[in-house]
Amino acid sequence: MVIYYVYPMHHDVSFKFVAQEHIKMLKSEYTVYDIPELNFYQFTPYGNPLTLIHPFFYGMVNWNDVQWSFFKMYRAKVSKIVGVEVADSDKIAEKYIEIANSWADELVVNSKWSYNAYINSGLKIPISIVPHNYDERLIASDDQLKVSTEIKKIEEIKNEKKIKIILFFAWHSAYRKGDDLFQKIARQIQKERDDVYFIVKSPMPRSELNDLRLFNITGVIPFDDIVKMYRISDLLLMPSRGGSFELNGLEALVSGTPVVASDEGPWTEYFPPSLKHFLAKTENHPVVLPGNPIHIGKGVEISVDNAIEKTLRILNNVDEEKAKVKDEINFFRENYSFDTVKRKLLEVVEK
Secondary structure (H helix, E strand, O other): OEEEEEEOOOOOOHHHHHHHHHHHHHHOOOEEEEEEHHHHHHOOOOOOOEEEEOOOOHHHOOOOHHHHHHHHHHHOOOOEEEEEOOOOOOOEOHHHHHHHHHHOOEEEEOOHHHHHHHHHOOOOOOEEEOOOOOOHHHHOOHHHOOOOHHHHHHHHHHHHHOOEEEEEEOOOOHHHHOHHHHHHHHHHHHHHOOOEEEEEEEOOOOHHHOOOOEEEEEOOOOHHHHHHHHHHOOEEEEOOOOOOOOHHHHHHHHOOOOEEEEOOOHHHHHOOHHHHHHOEOEEEOOEOOOOOOOEOOEOOEEOHHHHHHHHHHHHHOHHHHHHHHHOOHHHHHHHHOHHHHHHHHHHHHOO
């Protein structure tokens, strides 16, 4: 079997990185060609290949009649199209559901949350769940990691000052990721405890957070540095309002670090029963991405007060709580390892 895998090769976003993991999985069994999303429809497929388009909708948002005509010719020359998609809210716009029903043979999504969003929005074609996998570097030994001086220095400060560290990722989509909720939670926790510091990972310096005791890690950094950030943190705060999976939460748990998040949403699927007590109450269901043409529904909003309560409780018993997370490593291996996810993806293309 020959597979064309279409993805945003030009753009360093999660779609690209997840697609690259899928391509590694597929190349272990098949011939796979990496195809750029920007103009894939201008390619002339040879030999009726299977095509995966990841993401399926995003590139189509601004297509004109000429681009659609090229796509229709492309569609006629491939054996099957599998769209790889997400659901950042609980409803998908009718226009894009109709596109999927008309032009794709199947959709692949990464969570039961996403599955339900598509089914409830009117999807008629087959849909499969292939969750994200975690990177095996997360379970590498410390001496195998190549960690930057900057991250090593944070670890030294932590050990010298006996501080606690809370990690937050603020890379994009501030409202969806709950950046404003993080700030409310962080400022209150800082009032409650003077030994808590925060690591905020962001694309640019966050000067508006200068009132926090803060290590602000900016820009693109090596994955080994991210692994070490998980390990030196006592907790990941993930107050996301939406998203289809939120890989940072899984990565933190695989690293042995507790995660505080809303008790609704797709991320709850990778919390085993023994760790559900980390999840804080949901108090609202706002529109996640106002003005987005695809993801038009609602998400979840964490209770700030309950998140603060959960966070302080974990920090008061951090060694015990981290031990509970580490005890669940077999759960994560059985459900989210590279080999487990690979088997699920191969089942889709081999139908």
